[in-house]
Amino acid sequence: MELFFRFFSAIFIGICFSWLLRILLFRTGLIFLVKKWWANLEDCFHVYQSFRIPEFNETSQHNHLYRKVSAYLTSLSSLEDSDFTNLITGNKPNDIILRLDSNQTVQDNFLGAKVFWTNEQKGSRNFVLRIRKADKRRILRPYLQHIHTLTADENEQRKGDLKLFMNSKPNNHSDTRWKSIQFKHPSTFDSIAMETDLKEKVKSDLESFLKSKQYYHRLGRVWKRSYLLYGPSGTGKSSFVAAMANFLSYDVYDIDLFKVSDDSDLKFLLLQTTSKSVIVVEDLDRFLIEKSSALSLSALLNFMDGILTSCCAEERVMVFTVNCKEQVEPAILRPGRIDVHIHFPLCDFSAFKNLAINYLGVKDHKLFPQVEEIFQTGASLSPAEISELMIANRNSPSRAIKSVISALQTDGDRRRVSNIGRRLSDCGSRKSVAESIESGGVVCSENTQTGKEFRKLYGFLRMKSNKISQSFDSSPIRKES
Ligand SMILES: Nc1ncnc2c1ncn2[C@@H]1O[C@H](COP(=O)(O)OP(=O)(O)OP(=O)(O)O)[C@@H](O)[C@H]1O
Numbered sequence: 001m002e003l004f005f006r007f008f009s010a011i012f013i014g015i016c017f018s019w020l021l022r023i024l025l026f027r028t029g030l031i032f033l034v035k036k037w038w039a040n041l042e043d044c045f046h047v048y049q050s051f052r053i054p055e056f057n058e059t060s061q062h063n064h065l066y067r068k069v070s071a072y073l074t075s076l077s078s079l080e081d082s083d084f085t086n087l088i089t090g091n092k093p094n095d096i097i098l099r100l101d102s103n104q105t106v107q108d109n110f111l112g113a114k115v116f117w118t119n120e121q122k123g124s125r126n127f128v129l130r131i132r133k134a135d136k137r138r139i140l141r142p143y144l145q146h147i148h149t150l151t152a153d154e155n156e157q158r159k160g161d162l163k164l165f166m167n168s169k170p171n172n173h174s175d176t177r178w179k180s181i182q183f184k185h186p187s188t189f190d191s192i193a194m195e196t197d198l199k200e201k202v203k204s205d206l207e208s209f210l211k212s213k214q215y216y217h218r219l220g221r222v223w224k225r226s227y228l229l230y231g232p233s234g235t236g237k238s239s240f241v242a243a244m245a246n247f248l249s250y251d252v253y254d255i256d257l258f259k260v261s262d263d264s265d266l267k268f269l270l271l272q273t274t275s276k277s278v279i280v281v282e283d284l285d286r287f288l289i290e291k292s293s294a295l296s297l298s299a300l301l302n303f304m305d306g307i308l309t310s311c312c313a314e315e316r317v318m319v320f321t322v323n324c325k326e327q328v329e330p331a332i333l334r335p336g337r338i339d340v341h342i343h344f345p346l347c348d349f350s351a352f353k354n355l356a357i358n359y360l361g362v363k364d365h366k367l368f369p370q371v372e373e374i375f376q377t378g379a380s381l382s383p384a385e386i387s388e389l390m391i392a393n394r395n396s397p398s399r400a401i402k403s404v405i406s407a408l409q410t411d412g413d414r415r416r417v418s419n420i421g422r423r424l425s426d427c428g429s430r431k432s433v434a435e436s437i438e439s440g441g442v443v444c445s446e447n448t449q450t451g452k453e454f455r456k457l458y459g460f461l462r463m464k465s466n467k468i469s470q471s472f473d474s475s476p477i478r479k480e481s
Protein backbone atom coordinates (compact mmCIF):
# COMPACT_ATOMS: atom_id res chain seq x y z
CA MET A 1 0.00 0.00 0.00
CA GLU A 2 2.84 2.33 0.94
CA LEU A 3 4.59 1.48 -2.30
CA PHE A 4 1.42 2.28 -4.19
CA PHE A 5 1.11 5.62 -2.40
CA ARG A 6 4.79 6.49 -3.13
CA PHE A 7 4.36 5.63 -6.76
CA PHE A 8 1.34 7.95 -7.16
CA SER A 9 2.93 10.78 -5.23
CA ALA A 10 6.04 10.51 -7.47
CA ILE A 11 3.82 10.72 -10.54
CA PHE A 12 1.97 13.67 -9.04
CA ILE A 13 5.20 15.48 -8.20
CA GLY A 14 6.50 14.75 -11.71
CA ILE A 15 3.35 16.21 -13.29
CA CYS A 16 3.51 19.29 -11.06
CA PHE A 17 7.16 19.78 -11.86
CA SER A 18 6.71 19.51 -15.61
CA TRP A 19 3.70 21.85 -15.38
CA LEU A 20 5.80 24.40 -13.48
CA LEU A 21 8.69 23.92 -15.91
CA ARG A 22 6.37 24.45 -18.85
CA ILE A 23 5.04 27.66 -17.29
CA LEU A 24 8.59 28.79 -16.59
CA LEU A 25 9.76 28.02 -20.13
CA PHE A 26 6.81 29.47 -22.02
CA ARG A 27 5.78 32.39 -19.85
CA THR A 28 9.34 33.68 -19.50
CA GLY A 29 10.38 32.87 -23.03
CA LEU A 30 13.15 30.57 -21.84
CA ILE A 31 11.87 28.04 -24.38
CA PHE A 32 13.46 30.08 -27.17
CA LEU A 33 16.80 29.94 -25.40
CA VAL A 34 16.48 26.20 -25.02
CA LYS A 35 15.53 25.82 -28.70
CA LYS A 36 18.53 27.92 -29.71
CA TRP A 37 20.89 25.79 -27.59
CA TRP A 38 19.38 22.65 -29.05
CA ALA A 39 19.76 23.97 -32.63
CA ASN A 40 23.41 24.95 -31.92
CA LEU A 41 24.05 21.48 -30.51
CA GLU A 42 22.45 19.89 -33.58
CA ASP A 43 24.56 22.08 -35.85
CA CYS A 44 27.72 20.62 -34.36
CA PHE A 45 26.85 17.31 -36.01
CA HIS A 46 26.27 18.72 -39.52
CA VAL A 47 28.50 20.07 -42.25
CA TYR A 48 27.19 23.11 -44.09
CA GLN A 49 27.84 24.57 -47.48
CA SER A 50 27.45 28.32 -48.15
CA PHE A 51 26.41 30.17 -51.30
CA ARG A 52 26.91 33.92 -51.63
CA ILE A 53 24.51 36.03 -53.72
CA PRO A 54 26.12 39.46 -54.23
CA GLU A 55 24.09 42.54 -55.13
CA PHE A 56 26.32 43.29 -58.13
CA ASN A 57 28.07 40.96 -60.52
CA GLU A 58 31.74 41.20 -61.49
CA THR A 59 30.97 43.90 -64.10
CA SER A 60 29.17 45.96 -61.44
CA GLN A 61 25.74 45.30 -62.89
CA HIS A 62 22.73 44.39 -60.77
CA ASN A 63 22.45 40.71 -59.94
CA HIS A 64 18.76 39.95 -60.49
CA LEU A 65 18.90 36.96 -58.17
CA TYR A 66 19.80 39.31 -55.29
CA ARG A 67 16.56 41.26 -55.81
CA LYS A 68 14.54 38.07 -56.02
CA VAL A 69 16.02 36.70 -52.82
CA SER A 70 15.39 40.03 -51.11
CA ALA A 71 11.72 39.93 -52.16
CA TYR A 72 11.44 36.27 -51.16
CA LEU A 73 12.90 36.79 -47.69
CA THR A 74 10.42 39.55 -46.87
CA SER A 75 7.64 36.99 -47.38
CA LEU A 76 9.07 34.41 -44.95
CA SER A 77 6.94 33.75 -41.90
CA SER A 78 10.07 32.86 -39.91
CA LEU A 79 11.16 36.47 -40.31
CA GLU A 80 8.23 37.45 -38.11
CA ASP A 81 9.48 35.05 -35.42
CA SER A 82 13.09 36.16 -35.49
CA ASP A 83 14.62 38.08 -32.60
CA PHE A 84 14.99 41.33 -34.46
CA THR A 85 13.54 42.57 -37.75
CA ASN A 86 13.16 45.91 -39.48
CA LEU A 87 9.66 47.13 -40.27
CA ILE A 88 9.25 49.27 -43.37
CA THR A 89 6.18 50.75 -45.04
CA GLY A 90 5.30 49.17 -48.36
CA ASN A 91 3.88 50.47 -51.63
CA LYS A 92 0.25 50.45 -50.54
CA PRO A 93 -0.82 52.85 -47.76
CA ASN A 94 -1.34 50.15 -45.12
CA ASP A 95 1.47 47.83 -46.19
CA ILE A 96 4.15 47.01 -43.63
CA ILE A 97 7.10 44.96 -44.84
CA LEU A 98 9.57 42.97 -42.77
CA ARG A 99 13.23 43.37 -43.73
CA LEU A 100 16.27 41.48 -42.49
CA ASP A 101 18.68 43.62 -40.53
CA SER A 102 22.32 43.70 -41.55
CA ASN A 103 24.13 40.46 -40.67
CA GLN A 104 20.90 38.94 -39.38
CA THR A 105 20.18 35.27 -40.11
CA VAL A 106 16.78 33.76 -40.75
CA GLN A 107 15.75 30.14 -41.17
CA ASP A 108 13.60 28.65 -43.90
CA ASN A 109 12.30 25.11 -44.43
CA PHE A 110 12.04 23.47 -47.80
CA LEU A 111 11.13 19.84 -48.55
CA GLY A 112 11.84 18.94 -44.92
CA ALA A 113 15.31 20.52 -44.96
CA LYS A 114 16.47 23.54 -42.99
CA VAL A 115 18.25 26.36 -44.80
CA PHE A 116 19.63 29.62 -43.42
CA TRP A 117 19.85 33.05 -45.01
CA THR A 118 22.19 35.78 -43.76
CA ASN A 119 21.98 39.39 -44.88
CA GLU A 120 25.70 40.06 -45.04
CA GLN A 121 26.69 43.74 -45.18
CA LYS A 122 30.43 44.15 -45.03
CA GLY A 123 31.08 46.98 -47.46
CA SER A 124 29.12 45.24 -50.22
CA ARG A 125 25.70 43.74 -49.77
CA ASN A 126 25.22 39.99 -50.16
CA PHE A 127 22.83 37.27 -49.13
CA VAL A 128 24.48 34.08 -47.93
CA LEU A 129 22.58 30.81 -48.16
CA ARG A 130 23.67 27.96 -45.86
CA ILE A 131 22.50 24.43 -46.63
CA ARG A 132 23.45 21.18 -44.99
CA LYS A 133 25.78 19.27 -47.28
CA ALA A 134 23.60 16.22 -46.89
CA ASP A 135 20.58 18.12 -48.26
CA LYS A 136 22.33 20.08 -50.97
CA ARG A 137 21.92 17.70 -53.90
CA ARG A 138 18.29 17.09 -53.07
CA ILE A 139 17.06 20.62 -52.51
CA LEU A 140 19.38 23.32 -53.89
CA ARG A 141 18.06 23.48 -57.46
CA PRO A 142 14.37 22.99 -56.61
CA TYR A 143 14.73 25.59 -53.84
CA LEU A 144 16.21 28.24 -56.15
CA GLN A 145 13.53 27.41 -58.72
CA HIS A 146 10.91 27.85 -55.99
CA ILE A 147 12.27 31.34 -55.19
CA HIS A 148 12.35 32.19 -58.86
CA THR A 149 8.71 31.18 -59.41
CA LEU A 150 7.41 32.96 -56.33
CA THR A 151 9.17 36.21 -57.11
CA ALA A 152 8.24 36.09 -60.81
CA ASP A 153 4.59 36.48 -59.75
CA GLU A 154 5.57 39.32 -57.49
CA ASN A 155 7.46 41.05 -60.31
CA GLU A 156 4.32 40.82 -62.44
CA GLN A 157 2.36 42.56 -59.68
CA ARG A 158 5.09 45.20 -59.31
CA LYS A 159 5.04 46.09 -63.01
CA GLY A 160 3.17 49.32 -62.38
CA ASP A 161 5.52 50.38 -59.56
CA LEU A 162 8.22 52.56 -61.05
CA LYS A 163 11.31 53.69 -59.23
CA LEU A 164 13.21 56.94 -59.18
CA PHE A 165 16.96 56.47 -58.67
CA MET A 166 19.22 59.33 -57.59
CA ASN A 167 23.01 59.18 -57.48
CA SER A 168 24.88 59.97 -54.31
CA LYS A 169 28.48 61.08 -53.87
CA PRO A 170 31.09 58.29 -54.10
CA ASN A 171 31.43 56.48 -50.82
CA ASN A 172 34.12 53.92 -50.00
CA HIS A 173 31.81 51.98 -47.75
CA SER A 174 29.18 51.16 -50.33
CA ASP A 175 29.13 49.52 -53.75
CA THR A 176 25.86 51.06 -54.81
CA ARG A 177 25.80 54.63 -56.01
CA TRP A 178 22.05 54.86 -56.54
CA LYS A 179 19.41 55.48 -53.88
CA SER A 180 15.88 54.69 -54.97
CA ILE A 181 12.40 55.75 -53.99
CA GLN A 182 9.06 54.98 -55.55
CA PHE A 183 8.34 57.04 -58.62
CA LYS A 184 4.81 58.37 -58.33
CA HIS A 185 4.83 61.49 -60.49
CA PRO A 186 1.28 62.03 -61.76
CA SER A 187 2.36 63.79 -64.94
CA THR A 188 1.07 62.38 -68.23
CA PHE A 189 1.15 63.64 -71.80
CA ASP A 190 -2.49 64.65 -71.37
CA SER A 191 -1.71 66.92 -68.42
CA ILE A 192 0.99 68.83 -70.29
CA ALA A 193 -0.05 71.83 -72.34
CA MET A 194 1.84 71.67 -75.61
CA GLU A 195 0.99 71.45 -79.30
CA THR A 196 -1.10 68.33 -79.86
CA ASP A 197 0.77 67.58 -83.05
CA LEU A 198 4.14 67.63 -81.35
CA LYS A 199 2.85 65.57 -78.46
CA GLU A 200 1.58 62.90 -80.86
CA LYS A 201 4.91 62.90 -82.71
CA VAL A 202 6.81 62.28 -79.49
CA LYS A 203 4.39 59.54 -78.44
CA SER A 204 4.71 57.72 -81.74
CA ASP A 205 8.48 58.21 -81.67
CA LEU A 206 8.62 56.50 -78.27
CA GLU A 207 6.25 53.76 -79.41
CA SER A 208 8.32 52.99 -82.47
CA PHE A 209 11.48 52.99 -80.33
CA LEU A 210 9.94 50.33 -78.08
CA LYS A 211 9.34 48.08 -81.09
CA SER A 212 12.72 48.63 -82.76
CA LYS A 213 15.11 46.27 -80.99
CA GLN A 214 15.77 44.16 -84.10
CA TYR A 215 16.05 47.24 -86.29
CA TYR A 216 18.70 48.88 -84.10
CA HIS A 217 20.67 45.65 -83.81
CA ARG A 218 20.57 45.06 -87.57
CA LEU A 219 22.12 48.51 -87.98
CA GLY A 220 24.76 47.73 -85.36
CA ARG A 221 23.48 50.49 -83.10
CA VAL A 222 22.85 50.53 -79.39
CA TRP A 223 19.11 50.34 -78.75
CA LYS A 224 18.70 53.72 -77.09
CA ARG A 225 17.11 57.05 -77.93
CA SER A 226 18.21 60.48 -76.71
CA TYR A 227 16.08 63.57 -76.29
CA LEU A 228 17.00 67.16 -75.62
CA LEU A 229 14.28 69.22 -73.94
CA TYR A 230 15.11 72.88 -74.08
CA GLY A 231 13.29 76.04 -73.11
CA PRO A 232 12.90 78.60 -70.36
CA SER A 233 12.29 77.71 -66.75
CA GLY A 234 8.81 76.53 -65.83
CA THR A 235 7.77 75.39 -69.27
CA GLY A 236 7.25 71.75 -68.37
CA LYS A 237 10.53 69.99 -69.21
CA SER A 238 10.78 68.01 -65.97
CA SER A 239 7.07 67.25 -66.06
CA PHE A 240 7.55 65.98 -69.61
CA VAL A 241 10.32 63.60 -68.48
CA ALA A 242 7.96 62.20 -65.86
CA ALA A 243 5.23 61.85 -68.50
CA MET A 244 7.69 59.95 -70.73
CA ALA A 245 8.60 57.56 -67.91
CA ASN A 246 4.93 56.96 -67.12
CA PHE A 247 4.14 56.43 -70.79
CA LEU A 248 6.97 53.90 -71.22
CA SER A 249 6.57 52.37 -67.74
CA TYR A 250 10.31 52.80 -67.28
CA ASP A 251 12.24 53.51 -64.07
CA VAL A 252 13.94 56.90 -63.89
CA TYR A 253 17.66 57.42 -63.17
CA ASP A 254 18.18 61.10 -62.37
CA ILE A 255 21.92 61.80 -62.67
CA ASP A 256 23.22 64.80 -60.77
CA LEU A 257 26.47 65.51 -62.64
CA PHE A 258 27.67 67.69 -59.77
CA LYS A 259 27.90 64.51 -57.68
CA VAL A 260 29.95 62.63 -60.29
CA SER A 261 33.58 62.74 -59.22
CA ASP A 262 35.35 61.79 -62.46
CA ASP A 263 35.09 59.92 -65.78
CA SER A 264 35.25 56.43 -64.33
CA ASP A 265 32.60 57.37 -61.80
CA LEU A 266 30.22 58.27 -64.64
CA LYS A 267 30.91 54.91 -66.32
CA PHE A 268 30.30 53.14 -63.06
CA LEU A 269 26.96 54.93 -62.61
CA LEU A 270 25.81 53.94 -66.07
CA LEU A 271 26.92 50.35 -65.46
CA GLN A 272 24.64 50.21 -62.46
CA THR A 273 21.52 51.30 -64.34
CA THR A 274 19.08 48.68 -65.50
CA SER A 275 17.39 48.28 -68.87
CA LYS A 276 13.92 49.75 -69.44
CA SER A 277 14.89 53.01 -67.86
CA VAL A 278 14.90 56.72 -68.58
CA ILE A 279 18.26 58.29 -67.75
CA VAL A 280 17.85 61.99 -67.08
CA VAL A 281 20.44 64.72 -66.89
CA GLU A 282 18.67 67.91 -65.80
CA ASP A 283 20.06 71.40 -66.46
CA LEU A 284 23.01 70.22 -68.55
CA ASP A 285 23.76 73.81 -69.60
CA ARG A 286 24.10 74.90 -65.98
CA PHE A 287 26.56 72.06 -65.36
CA LEU A 288 28.63 72.96 -68.40
CA ILE A 289 28.89 76.56 -67.22
CA GLU A 290 29.31 76.05 -63.48
CA LYS A 291 31.01 72.71 -63.18
CA SER A 292 34.15 72.25 -61.19
CA SER A 293 34.53 68.46 -61.06
CA ALA A 294 37.09 66.45 -63.00
CA LEU A 295 34.52 65.08 -65.46
CA SER A 296 35.73 65.44 -69.04
CA LEU A 297 33.61 66.25 -72.04
CA SER A 298 34.80 63.09 -73.79
CA ALA A 299 33.44 61.00 -70.90
CA LEU A 300 30.12 62.79 -71.23
CA LEU A 301 30.08 62.16 -74.98
CA ASN A 302 30.92 58.48 -74.53
CA PHE A 303 28.20 58.26 -71.92
CA MET A 304 25.73 59.68 -74.45
CA ASP A 305 26.97 57.39 -77.23
CA GLY A 306 26.73 54.31 -75.08
CA ILE A 307 30.01 52.96 -76.55
CA LEU A 308 31.63 52.22 -73.23
CA THR A 309 28.65 50.27 -72.15
CA SER A 310 26.96 48.82 -75.18
CA CYS A 311 25.79 46.17 -72.72
CA CYS A 312 24.41 48.81 -70.34
CA ALA A 313 22.95 51.43 -72.63
CA GLU A 314 20.53 49.00 -74.24
CA GLU A 315 16.83 49.73 -73.97
CA ARG A 316 17.44 53.11 -72.40
CA VAL A 317 15.94 56.48 -73.13
CA MET A 318 18.27 59.36 -72.33
CA VAL A 319 16.86 62.81 -71.67
CA PHE A 320 18.84 66.01 -71.26
CA THR A 321 17.13 69.23 -70.21
CA VAL A 322 18.58 72.68 -70.75
CA ASN A 323 17.29 76.21 -70.43
CA CYS A 324 19.55 77.52 -73.11
CA LYS A 325 20.55 75.30 -76.02
CA GLU A 326 23.16 77.77 -77.21
CA GLN A 327 25.25 77.21 -74.11
CA VAL A 328 25.70 73.53 -74.88
CA GLU A 329 28.72 72.25 -76.79
CA PRO A 330 27.69 71.56 -80.44
CA ALA A 331 29.45 68.16 -80.15
CA ILE A 332 26.87 67.18 -77.54
CA LEU A 333 23.97 68.16 -79.76
CA ARG A 334 25.07 66.45 -82.95
CA PRO A 335 22.59 63.98 -84.51
CA GLY A 336 23.12 60.47 -83.20
CA ARG A 337 24.05 61.75 -79.80
CA ILE A 338 20.80 63.63 -79.42
CA ASP A 339 18.18 62.11 -81.68
CA VAL A 340 15.26 64.38 -80.88
CA HIS A 341 15.20 68.07 -79.94
CA ILE A 342 11.99 69.32 -78.33
CA HIS A 343 11.42 72.97 -77.67
CA PHE A 344 9.41 74.09 -74.65
CA PRO A 345 8.31 77.67 -75.31
CA LEU A 346 6.64 80.15 -72.99
CA CYS A 347 2.86 80.12 -73.08
CA ASP A 348 0.96 81.20 -76.16
CA PHE A 349 -2.81 81.52 -76.38
CA SER A 350 -3.37 77.91 -77.41
CA ALA A 351 -1.25 76.62 -74.49
CA PHE A 352 -3.18 79.00 -72.21
CA LYS A 353 -6.49 77.45 -73.39
CA ASN A 354 -5.06 74.00 -72.70
CA LEU A 355 -4.14 75.04 -69.17
CA ALA A 356 -7.59 76.60 -68.65
CA ILE A 357 -9.21 73.27 -69.56
CA ASN A 358 -6.91 71.27 -67.27
CA TYR A 359 -6.77 73.62 -64.29
CA LEU A 360 -10.12 75.46 -64.39
CA GLY A 361 -12.28 73.08 -66.40
CA VAL A 362 -13.33 75.85 -68.84
CA LYS A 363 -13.19 75.44 -72.59
CA ASP A 364 -14.36 78.93 -73.40
CA HIS A 365 -14.83 82.16 -71.49
CA LYS A 366 -15.90 85.71 -72.24
CA LEU A 367 -12.43 86.95 -71.20
CA PHE A 368 -10.62 84.73 -73.71
CA PRO A 369 -10.58 87.34 -76.54
CA GLN A 370 -8.91 89.79 -74.15
CA VAL A 371 -6.30 87.18 -73.22
CA GLU A 372 -5.68 86.40 -76.89
CA GLU A 373 -5.19 90.08 -77.63
CA ILE A 374 -2.52 90.41 -74.93
CA PHE A 375 -0.70 87.31 -76.19
CA GLN A 376 -0.72 88.85 -79.67
CA THR A 377 1.20 91.86 -78.35
CA GLY A 378 4.04 89.45 -77.48
CA ALA A 379 3.50 89.34 -73.71
CA SER A 380 3.95 85.94 -72.19
CA LEU A 381 4.44 83.94 -69.02
CA SER A 382 5.66 80.43 -68.42
CA PRO A 383 3.04 77.66 -68.07
CA ALA A 384 4.29 77.25 -64.47
CA GLU A 385 3.44 80.89 -63.67
CA ILE A 386 0.02 80.68 -65.34
CA SER A 387 -0.82 77.34 -63.76
CA GLU A 388 0.06 78.70 -60.30
CA LEU A 389 -2.38 81.60 -60.78
CA MET A 390 -5.04 79.17 -61.93
CA ILE A 391 -4.53 76.86 -58.96
CA ALA A 392 -4.72 79.79 -56.53
CA ASN A 393 -8.04 80.96 -58.05
CA ARG A 394 -9.46 77.61 -59.09
CA ASN A 395 -12.82 78.28 -57.44
CA SER A 396 -13.51 81.24 -59.69
CA PRO A 397 -12.45 80.90 -63.36
CA SER A 398 -13.20 84.60 -63.99
CA ARG A 399 -10.92 85.68 -61.16
CA ALA A 400 -8.25 83.23 -62.33
CA ILE A 401 -8.32 84.56 -65.91
CA LYS A 402 -8.33 88.17 -64.68
CA SER A 403 -5.26 87.47 -62.56
CA VAL A 404 -3.55 85.91 -65.59
CA ILE A 405 -4.44 89.02 -67.63
CA SER A 406 -2.99 91.36 -65.05
CA ALA A 407 0.14 89.21 -64.68
CA LEU A 408 0.57 89.23 -68.45
CA GLN A 409 0.22 93.00 -68.44
CA THR A 410 2.87 93.45 -65.78
CA ASP A 411 5.31 90.49 -65.66
CA GLY A 412 4.60 89.59 -69.27
CA ASP A 413 5.46 93.09 -70.44
CA ARG A 414 8.68 92.98 -68.48
CA ARG A 415 9.52 89.64 -70.03
CA ARG A 416 8.72 90.99 -73.50
CA VAL A 417 11.38 93.67 -73.06
CA SER A 418 13.95 91.24 -71.68
CA ASN A 419 13.11 88.72 -74.40
CA ILE A 420 14.40 91.09 -77.06
CA GLY A 421 17.85 90.53 -75.65
CA ARG A 422 17.38 86.90 -74.77
CA ARG A 423 15.88 85.94 -78.10
CA LEU A 424 19.34 86.33 -79.60
CA SER A 425 20.31 83.12 -77.90
CA ASP A 426 16.93 81.46 -78.34
CA CYS A 427 16.48 81.35 -74.57
CA GLY A 428 13.07 82.38 -73.39
CA SER A 429 11.49 82.83 -76.80
CA ARG A 430 7.77 82.33 -76.97
CA LYS A 431 7.54 80.79 -80.41
CA SER A 432 10.60 80.75 -82.58
CA VAL A 433 10.77 77.20 -83.85
CA ALA A 434 8.94 74.97 -86.26
CA GLU A 435 9.09 71.27 -85.54
CA SER A 436 9.51 68.74 -88.28
CA ILE A 437 10.47 65.08 -88.35
CA GLU A 438 13.85 64.78 -89.98
CA SER A 439 16.16 61.80 -90.03
CA GLY A 440 13.99 60.02 -87.54
CA GLY A 441 13.89 62.79 -84.97
CA VAL A 442 11.82 65.81 -84.11
CA VAL A 443 14.20 68.50 -85.22
CA CYS A 444 13.51 72.11 -84.53
CA SER A 445 14.50 74.38 -87.36
CA GLU A 446 15.14 77.91 -86.24
CA ASN A 447 14.07 80.71 -88.50
CA THR A 448 15.44 83.80 -86.88
CA GLN A 449 18.13 85.73 -88.64
CA THR A 450 19.30 87.06 -85.30
CA GLY A 451 19.91 83.53 -84.11
CA LYS A 452 22.33 82.92 -87.00
CA GLU A 453 24.11 86.18 -86.33
CA PHE A 454 24.43 85.34 -82.68
CA ARG A 455 25.85 81.92 -83.48
CA LYS A 456 28.49 83.52 -85.71
CA LEU A 457 29.53 85.67 -82.79
CA TYR A 458 29.23 82.74 -80.40
CA GLY A 459 31.37 80.52 -82.70
CA PHE A 460 34.01 83.25 -82.85
CA LEU A 461 34.09 83.52 -79.08
CA ARG A 462 34.31 79.75 -78.79
CA MET A 463 37.21 79.61 -81.25
CA LYS A 464 39.03 82.08 -79.09
CA SER A 465 38.29 80.21 -75.89
CA ASN A 466 39.22 76.88 -77.53
CA LYS A 467 42.64 78.24 -78.36
CA ILE A 468 43.15 78.90 -74.70
CA SER A 469 41.75 75.64 -73.42
CA GLN A 470 43.24 73.41 -76.19
CA SER A 471 41.08 70.36 -76.83
CA PHE A 472 37.94 69.92 -74.73
CA ASP A 473 37.68 66.29 -75.61
CA SER A 474 40.32 64.94 -73.35
CA SER A 475 40.49 67.58 -70.67
CA PRO A 476 37.90 68.23 -67.99
CA ILE A 477 35.09 70.48 -69.18
CA ARG A 478 36.00 74.06 -68.52
CA LYS A 479 33.88 76.90 -67.51
CA GLU A 480 32.58 78.68 -70.59
CA SER A 481 30.79 81.94 -70.52
N1 LIG B 1 3.40 72.86 -70.46
C1 LIG B 1 2.88 72.68 -69.25
N2 LIG B 1 1.67 72.13 -69.10
C2 LIG B 1 1.15 71.94 -67.88
N3 LIG B 1 1.75 72.30 -66.73
C3 LIG B 1 2.96 72.84 -66.83
C4 LIG B 1 3.60 73.07 -68.09
N4 LIG B 1 4.79 73.63 -67.86
C5 LIG B 1 4.92 73.75 -66.55
N5 LIG B 1 3.83 73.28 -65.92
C6 LIG B 1 3.65 73.23 -64.48
O1 LIG B 1 4.64 74.06 -63.89
C7 LIG B 1 5.38 73.40 -62.89
C8 LIG B 1 6.87 73.46 -63.21
O2 LIG B 1 7.13 72.74 -64.39
P1 LIG B 1 8.49 71.97 -64.66
O3 LIG B 1 9.22 71.75 -63.39
O4 LIG B 1 8.19 70.78 -65.48
O5 LIG B 1 9.26 73.07 -65.51
P2 LIG B 1 10.75 73.01 -66.07
O6 LIG B 1 10.69 73.40 -67.51
O7 LIG B 1 11.37 71.70 -65.76
O8 LIG B 1 11.45 74.16 -65.26
P3 LIG B 1 13.02 74.31 -64.92
O9 LIG B 1 13.73 74.61 -66.20
O10 LIG B 1 13.06 75.47 -63.99
O11 LIG B 1 13.47 73.04 -64.29
C9 LIG B 1 4.87 71.98 -62.82
O12 LIG B 1 4.15 71.84 -61.64
C10 LIG B 1 3.94 71.80 -63.99
O13 LIG B 1 2.76 71.17 -63.60
Ligand SMILES: [Mg+2]
Pocket residue numbers: 237238239282321
Ligand atom coordinates in the same frame (compact mmCIF):
# COMPACT_ATOMS: atom_id res chain seq x y z
MG1 LIG C 1 13.01 71.12 -64.55
